[in-house]
Amino acid sequence: MIRNQLLVCAGGACITSGEKSVKDVLVDELKKNGIEDEVQVIETGCMGACDLGPIVVVYPEGTFYQKVTAENAGLIVNEHLVKGRTVDGLLYTEPTSERKAQTSGDIPFYTRQVKRVLRNCGVIDPLSIEEYIARDGYFALGKALEMTPDDIIQVLVDSGLRGRGGAGFPTGRKWKATREAKGSPKYVVCNGDEGDPGAFMDRSVLEGDPHSIVEAMAIAGYAIGAEQGYMYVRAEYPLAIERFEYAIGKAREYGFLGRNILGAGFNFDIEIRIGAGAFVCGEETALLRSIEGKRGTPSVKPPFPAQSGLWNKPTLINNVETYANIPQIITNGAEWFRSVGTLKNPGTKVFALVGKVQNTGLVEVPMGTTLRELVFDIGGGIPGGKKFKAAQTGGPSGGVITADYLDMPIDFDSVKEIGTIMGSGGLVVLDEDNCMVDIAKFYLGFTVDESCGKCTPCREGTRQMYQMMERICDGKGRDGDIERLNKLANMIEDTSLCGLGQSAPNPVLSTIRFYEDEYRAHIYEKKCPSHVCKHLLTYSVTPDKCVGCTACARQCPVHAITGEVKKIHVIDQSKCTKCGSCYEICRFSAIRKE
Amino acid sequence: MKMNLEDRLKENPELKKQFDVLDAYIGELGTPEGSLINVLHRAQEIFGYLPDEVLEFVSSRLNVPRSTVYGVVTFYHFFSRVPKGRHTVTVCLGTACYVRGGNAVYEKVMRTLGIKAGETTRDGRFSLDLVRCVGACGLAPVVVIDKDTYGRSTPEKVAMLLNKYA
Numbered sequence: 001m002i003r004n005q006l007l008v009c010a011g012g013a014c015i016t017s018g019e020k021s022v023k024d025v026l027v028d029e030l031k032k033n034g035i036e037d038e039v040q041v042i043e044t045g046c047m048g049a050c051d052l053g054p055i056v057v058v059y060p061e062g063t064f065y066q067k068v069t070a071e072n073a074g075l076i077v078n079e080h081l082v083k084g085r086t087v088d089g090l091l092y093t094e095p096t097s098e099r100k101a102q103t104s105g106d107i108p109f110y111t112r113q114v115k116r117v118l119r120n121c122g123v124i125d126p127l128s129i130e131e132y133i134a135r136d137g138y139f140a141l142g143k144a145l146e147m148t149p150d151d152i153i154q155v156l157v158d159s160g161l162r163g164r165g166g167a168g169f170p171t172g173r174k175w176k177a178t179r180e181a182k183g184s185p186k187y188v189v190c191n192g193d194e195g196d197p198g199a200f201m202d203r204s205v206l207e208g209d210p211h212s213i214v215e216a217m218a219i220a221g222y223a224i225g226a227e228q229g230y231m232y233v234r235a236e237y238p239l240a241i242e243r244f245e246y247a248i249g250k251a252r253e254y255g256f257l258g259r260n261i262l263g264a265g266f267n268f269d270i271e272i273r274i275g276a277g278a279f280v281c282g283e284e285t286a287l288l289r290s291i292e293g294k295r296g297t298p299s300v301k302p303p304f305p306a307q308s309g310l311w312n313k314p315t316l317i318n319n320v321e322t323y324a325n326i327p328q329i330i331t332n333g334a335e336w337f338r339s340v341g342t343l344k345n346p347g348t349k350v351f352a353l354v355g356k357v358q359n360t361g362l363v364e365v366p367m368g369t370t371l372r373e374l375v376f377d378i379g380g381g382i383p384g385g386k387k388f389k390a391a392q393t394g395g396p397s398g399g400v401i402t403a404d405y406l407d408m409p410i411d412f413d414s415v416k417e418i419g420t421i422m423g424s425g426g427l428v429v430l431d432e433d434n435c436m437v438d439i440a441k442f443y444l445g446f447t448v449d450e451s452c453g454k455c456t457p458c459r460e461g462t463r464q465m466y467q468m469m470e471r472i473c474d475g476k477g478r479d480g481d482i483e484r485l486n487k488l489a490n491m492i493e494d495t496s497l498c499g500l501g502q503s504a505p506n507p508v509l510s511t512i513r514f515y516e517d518e519y520r521a522h523i524y525e526k527k528c529p530s531h532v533c534k535h536l537l538t539y540s541v542t543p544d545k546c547v548g549c550t551a552c553a554r555q556c557p558v559h560a561i562t563g564e565v566k567k568i569h570v571i572d573q574s575k576c577t578k579c580g581s582c583y584e585i586c587r588f589s590a591i592r593k594e
Numbered sequence: 595m596k597m598n599l600e601d602r603l604k605e606n607p608e609l610k611k612q613f614d615v616l617d618a619y620i621g622e623l624g625t626p627e628g629s630l631i632n633v634l635h636r637a638q639e640i641f642g643y644l645p646d647e648v649l650e651f652v653s654s655r656l657n658v659p660r661s662t663v664y665g666v667v668t669f670y671h672f673f674s675r676v677p678k679g680r681h682t683v684t685v686c687l688g689t690a691c692y693v694r695g696g697n698a699v700y701e702k703v704m705r706t707l708g709i710k711a712g713e714t715t716r717d718g719r720f721s722l723d724l725v726r727c728v729g730a731c732g733l734a735p736v737v738v739i740d741k742d743t744y745g746r747s748t749p750e751k752v753a754m755l756l757n758k759y760a
Contacts, residue, residue, distance in 0.1 A: 013732040016745040050732020197688030200729035235635065235672050236728055271624075276631055276670030279726065293630030294662070295669040354690035354731035361732050395689065426731075428689045442692055446726060452669075580698075584749075 004039045004081055007057040009122055011046025011204060012239070013361070014053035019043075021070040022054045029077035039081060045208015047122030049109055050361040052092060062103040065090040095380070109359050112378050114340055116348050117201070117324040118364045121208030126243050129250040132211040138256050140327035144219045145264040149179060152223040156326075158334035160346040165191060165282075165319035166394065166423045167499075168345075168412035174316065177306040178224045181314035188220045188229040188268075189291065189310065189317040192240070193275050195282035196395035197446070199426030201350040202320035204362055206233065206240035209324070210247035214270065216323035218257060219330060221268040224316050229268065230291050234275040245272055279396075279450035283498050284317050286452065297454045298498035319424070321350055341367035345411035353379050355428040356386065368409035371401055375429055386431040390514070394423030396443040396450075397503035399510025400436070419510045421503070435532035436515040437522050441469040443507035447500065458501030461492040465508060473533040477523030482512060531593050534578045538594055543568050545590035552582035552591065599647050612640050613651065620655050630658055630666055634673055643674045679714040679721035681759045683707070684738040688727030695748070696735035700724065702749030703737075706756060720756070 008014075008023050023041060030036040047055050052066035056073070058080055065076055068090060075087045092101040094108070104110040115121075124131040132138070144152050157172030178186065190213060194202040206213065217229040233241050248270050251257040259267045273291045280286045281296040288310050290296040309315025325347060329337045338346040345367040351374060354360050358380030365374065371391055375381065382388050390400040399420030401408070408414055412422050430439065444466045453459045465488055468481055489505030496502045512519060521527045528536040541552075541561075548566040553559075560576045563569030571582070583591045603610040619636050623629050633656060637648050644667055653660040667673045685691075685700045700711075703722060707715055711724040730736045733745025737752050739759060744752070 012728070012730040012743075013745065016730050016733050016736065016743040050730075053732075194729070195726075197692075197727035198690045198731050200727075200731055203729040236725065273628075274632060274635055276635065276672035277725075278670050290631065291628060293628040293632075293658075293666070295665050352690075352731055354734060355693045360690075360734075392689065426689065428693060430693060434693055439693070442689070450726075 002038060002040050005059040006039060006041045006076070007044050007059065007122070008041060009045075009047040009053060009055040009057075010043035011048075011050065011053070011122070011207065012200065013046070013050035014055060015239075017053040018070060019054040022056065022068050022073045025070050025073040026056070026077060029074045030081075033077060033082055035077075035081065039077075042125045044123065045121040045126045046118075046204040046362060047104075048113075048118065048204075048362040048364075049107075049359065051359050052361075057104070062105070064092060064101060064104045064107065066092045109361070109363070109378055109380070112373065113364050114348050114366055115364050116328060117205060117321055117350050118208070118362065119328075120212065121204055121362075124209070126208050126210055127246060129211060129247070129254060132209070136331060137211055137327075138215055138254075140330035141215050141218050141256060142262055144222055144330050145262055145266060149223045149225065152219065152330065153179060155329060155334050159329045159337040160334075160344070161322070161325055161329060161337065162345065162412060163318060164321035164325075164349065164424065166196075166397070166421060168422060171318060171322055174306060174318070175220065175223055177304070178314050178316040181307050183308075183312075183314050184225075185228065185313060186224055186226040187310045187313060187315040188217050188224065188226045189288070189305075189315055190217055190229070190231045190323055191282065191284065191287055191317055191319040192231055192233040192237075193282045193287060194234060194237075194320070194424060195279040196397075196424045196426045198354050198392075198395060198428045199352045199424045201352055201362055201425055203237050203240050205320050205324050206237070206244050210240075210244045211251065212327055213244070213320060213323050214247050214251045214257065216326035217270055218251075218261065218268050219326055220316055220318070220323070222266050224314075226316070227267045227269070229270040230273050230310070231270055232273045232275060232281070232287055232291055234281075235277060241272060241274060248272070278452070279446070280452045280498070280500050283500055285498065287317070288315065295452075297452045298500070300497060321424070342409065342411055344413060349410075349422070349425055351425045351427045353427050353429070355392075356382050356431040356434070357429040358383050367411045370407050370409055372406040374410070374427065375406075379429065382429065382431050386433065389430045389432050389434060390436070392420075392428040392430060392439065392507075393426065394421035394503075394506070395426050396446045397421060397499065397506055398423050399506050400430075400514060402514050419513055420506065433530055433532070435528055435530040436511040436518050437469070437473060437528070438530075438532045440507045440511040441466070441473055444469055444504070447504040451501065451504075455495075455497035455501060457492045457495040458497065458504060461488055461496075462501070462504050464488060465492070465505065469508070472519065472522045473528075474535045475522075475526045475533075477519075477526075479523070481523055482516065482519055486512065534580075537578050537580075538573065539571055539576060539578065539580070539582060540573075540592050540594075541569050541571060542590050542592050545588050547588055547590070549588070551585050551587070555581045555585045557581065599651070602647075615640050616648075616651070617655070620652075626656055630656060630663065631670070634663075634667060638673060643677050645675070677714070677718075679718050681719060681740055682721045682723060682738075683756070684723045684725050684728075685711075686725050686728050686730075686734070686736040686738070688725075688731065688734075690727075690731035691735040694734040698749050699735050699737060699747050699752055702753055703756070706753050720759070 056065045079085045101107045153175045161171040162168040281290045283298045286296040286298040305315040341347045350364045390402045451458045546568045553561040560572045653663045714721040737744045737747045
């Protein structure tokens with residue numbers, strides 16, 4: 001008889017923080033106390049609060065233990081489970097009130113979220129189809145098979161769901177177009193090539209609730225008239241591949257995939273295709289080529305995949321988060337879906353809150369939530385008392401939201417107005433120490449690397465832009481560079497073949513729009529206001545702070561620092577390579593960086 | 595003169611075993627159509643990299659032109675045409691890692707190992723790779739060594755870590 005369950009978060013971040021050894025200790029201690037038959041240990045998908053990992057939750061109480069280590073995990077068994085005493089030392093302390101949180105319901109990071117897409121992540125065992133079914137899993141598939149395909153599509157149209165992959169295209173319309181397209185067979189594809197660096201919601205859904213995607217793809221197959229689905233996952237996510245593969249096997253065993261599903265005479269199956277590290281494959285036409293086993297180069301649209309996709313047949317392609325919404329919309333109806341979010345952007349959005357923010361992790365909030373709520377109320381603000389500068393959204397295709405727009409409701413349309421895009425939901429918080437020119441250069445470097453080379457504006461244009469940005473950061477910026485960047489950027493946007501090229505200049509355009517003064521400082525004053533761009537820095541010794549410990553002179557790789565023991569040291573600027581190792585090693589803050 | 599593959603396999607039972615595993619994998623594929631990338635993944639797992647003879651084998655087994663196989667292998671970052679070191683150090687330079695100092699970590703690893711991304715140390719101990727996001731952004735900056743992921747890394751911590759891998 002099971003009396004307690006220990007839910008151990010096995011999301012990517014918790015595994016990195018030592019989840020495996022925590023789990024092993026828990027299992028060992030349960031055995032030592034002879035209660036291994038009474039207490040079940042379950043590894044779940046990501047619970048979201050990555051910064052607090054590894055996380056262990058004890059049910060039925062729901063006690064939320066954070067930052068558990070192999071050393072103190074035994075306390076959860078010996079104190080909580082054996083003696084019935086909560087382990088206070090492992091509870092989360094709310095920083096302002098200093099109150100101890102007993103359950104996740106007492107932690108502001110969780111209470112402000114609305115979990116729909118992530119409703120099962122961190123709650124169920126991702127390897128157990130029974131647990132998914134117990135949470136109404138596969139109910140939607142059963143219901144859908146009793147509806148007509150047109151009725152299913154109408155529910156989606158009414159729900160107003162928009163594609164969560166970035167562009168926000170109405171999902172219902174896409175399904176309708178694929179259903180109406182001539183040609184057979186038709187295919188259902190899931191885009192799990194989460195390429196935006198800084199986003200990991202798709203990974204978490206695939207790892208934490210894989211059956212929700214299996215179910216949604218089966219519903220899609222029935223609605224558009226397809227018998228074969230393909231799940232395309234990037235190779236960087238081995239655990240997601242493993243768990244999804246397992247889920248497909250279980251679904252077949254239970255009759256949710258295969259022939260004559262639920263006795264409704266509908267056949268559908270899913271195959272996994274693994275990416276191989278090409279960002280451009282997140283673009284739908286490139287992804288389809290990759291599934292065909294070819295080089296992932298995009299093609300001109302139209303024709304859209306709905307008309308001519310995989311092997312030139314009508315193909316429905318949605319991303320993971322979009323699919324994750326489908327079963328619940330079918331089960332609960334369009335009205336329910338519209339009960340949160342805004343009129344034109346109903347439902348929730350999952351954001352990966354990362355960068356310079358206290359509580360990093362995955363958060364799901366209603367569309368239209370403000371950046372302030374995300375960064376400060378949920379994210380707990382900026383660490384180290386630093387000042388918020390901007391949030392970057394949309395990765396290499398996006399731009400920045402500055403402090404002036406902290407109170408703007410975030411949705412697909414509002415972010416577009418200020419020159420960025422929602423993207424897949426990566427939200428990278430930047431503070432005063434981040435240089436916007438450097439960030440824009442970083443993204444551009446990414447695009448240069450990832451450009452597939454098929455069209456000239458993207459292949460050559462982004463490289464030209466990158467070389468200009470590099471010059472600016474190296475202190476060789478010239479008068480007219482900003483204008484040249486703008487001109488080239490507009491040309492690339494207008495003439496590139498696919499979304500990757502068309503959006504590649506966005507990070508530069510967006511940062512020029514809001515931080516032109518920083519560009520000017522780099523170009524005209526040869527200064528990096530945030531002290532990031534290496535070649536624009538000068539390191540020097542502050543004489544009244546230097547105690548003459550010689551640490552810096554010994555560390556300097558080019559012997560640019562001279563000075564005797566207990567005497568003030570001097571940096572020879574002509575030799576200095578600005579590597580910063582003196583700055584890092586000095587324990588007396590005597591090295592000045594400016 | 596280069597020996598043909600069949601003769602070499604007769605002399606080298608180890609190599610033969612590797613080719614047999616790949617052959618069996620291809621044989622089990624339900625639909626060989628479009629399976630080239632999955633097959634190459636498996637081949638790289640078996641051989642560690644993708645030398646000419648493996649590409650030739652895959653080409654004839656799947657009945658895909660060699661030019662196509664070569665084109666696919668060189669298009670995707672994941673596939674390597676050169677042997678890898680015993681350990682692969684992968685530094686993440688996704689955005690979250692970059693803004694939290696991933697670059698300093700990368701520079702430290704480069705200096706410590708004396709190689710750049712895509713290279714292998716002369717003693718064959720380490721290969722160095724860069725990756726754009728492993729999806730552990732909450733713990734940035736992240737370094738992956740073989741299958742172990744290390745979060746909240748610093749240049750010093752990573753330099754120490756490398757010593758653990760012989």
